[in-house]
Amino acid sequence: MSCKFVVGTGAMLDWALAAWREVAPGLDLVPLAMDTGADPAEVESLLAGRDLAGATAFVTADARHLNFSRLERMTLYRLRGLPMPPLLCRGAVVAEGTVIGENSWIGAGAVVGQSCKVGFNSVVGAGAVLGHGSSVGNSCWIEDGVVLGRESRLGAHVTLGAGVVVRSGVSVGKLCVIDKPGRIDADVAAKTFIHAHYAQPMVIVGS
Numbered sequence: 175m176s177c178k179f180v181v182g183t184g185a186m187l188d189w190a191l192a193a194w195r196e197v198a199p200g201l202d203l204v205p206l207a208m209d210t211g212a213d214p215a216e217v218e219s220l221l222a223g224r225d226l227a228g229a230t231a232f233v234t235a236d237a238r239h240l241n242f243s244r245l246e247r248m249t250l251y252r253l254r255g256l257p258m259p260p261l262l263c264r265g266a267v268v269a270e271g272t273v274i275g276e277n278s279w280i281g282a283g284a285v286v287g288q289s290c291k292v293g294f295n296s297v298v299g300a301g302a303v304l305g306h307g308s309s310v311g312n313s314c315w316i317e318d319g320v321v322l323g324r325e326s327r328l329g330a331h332v333t334l335g336a337g338v339v340v341r342s343g344v345s346v347g348k349l350c351v352i353d354k355p356g357r358i359d360a361d362v363a364a365k366t367f368i369h370a371h372y373a374q375p376m377v378i379v380g381s
Contacts, residue, residue: 177202177225179256181247182234190234190279196264208235208247217250231256233277233295237315240331240349241295245313248277248295260292269306281318293330305342329364349378 178201180190191203206220231251235244252258258277262268265282272286275294280286284298287306292298296314305324310316315333322328323342330348337355340346347364354370362368365378 176200177204177229179204179206179221179229179231179251180234181206181208181231181251183208186234186236190232190261193261193263193279193282194232197262208233214250217254221254226254226256229256231258231277232261233258234279237297237333240333240351241313241315242331244277245295252276258294263300275312287324311348 178194180187180194180203182190187205191205194201194203233244233248233251248258260274260276260278260280262280263282266280266284268274268280268286269288271288272290274280274292275296277295278292279297281298281300281302283301286298286304287308289307290304290309292310293312293314295312296310298304298310298316299318299320301319302316303321304310305322305326307325308322310328311330311332313331314328317334317336319336320334321339323340323344325343326340327345329346332346332348333351335353338352339357341357341359344358344361346352346358346362347366349365350362352358352368354368363377367376
């Protein structure tokens with residue numbers, strides 16, 4: 175029986191384990207607790223003495239720290255040679271010709287249109303819709319129910335909160351966080367933060 179290491183903590187780990195049980199009931203799932211630090215020695219200790227032949231891994235975490243914490247941990251397991259196939263939850267509709275990167279997660283009921291691209295280590299929440307030809311960069315977080323119009327573009331490490339709708343053809347630059355419900359009708363520059371608590375967008379400069 176194939177072995178899959180599922181790395182995470184708390185509710186996110188429970189969620190990932192349940193999702194993998196649904197879509198791949200034959201897998202031998204091995205939960206691994208993820209501490210706050212991304213330490214190579216910790217990974218070596220967790221995997222010590224385990225049979226890695228044919229094993230795969232999946233790392234889950236939320237959108238804190240612009241998804242870098244999830245990426246750091248993914249990198250450590252990938253460097254150990256463990257393949258990290260994406261998780262396509264039961265009920266997700268993914269069109270043919272779509273590319274889904276390693277360690278990405280497509281939630282239940284999400285719709286991913288023709289010719290879409292989802293980079294590695296990205297999360298597309300339950301019920302989200304990606305219009306045909308849209309592109310999601312690496313290590314993004316798309317909350318449940320978000321809508322990306324056709325041929326829209328998200329850069330790496332973008333976070334989109336609940337209620338966000340990105341118009342067709344619009345580009346959102348890397349390291350953006352849009353957490354204010356509403357429609358995005360124009361391109362958003364990299365490192366822009368749009369929050370419901372602030373009247374105007376904020377842009378990180380000099381970094």
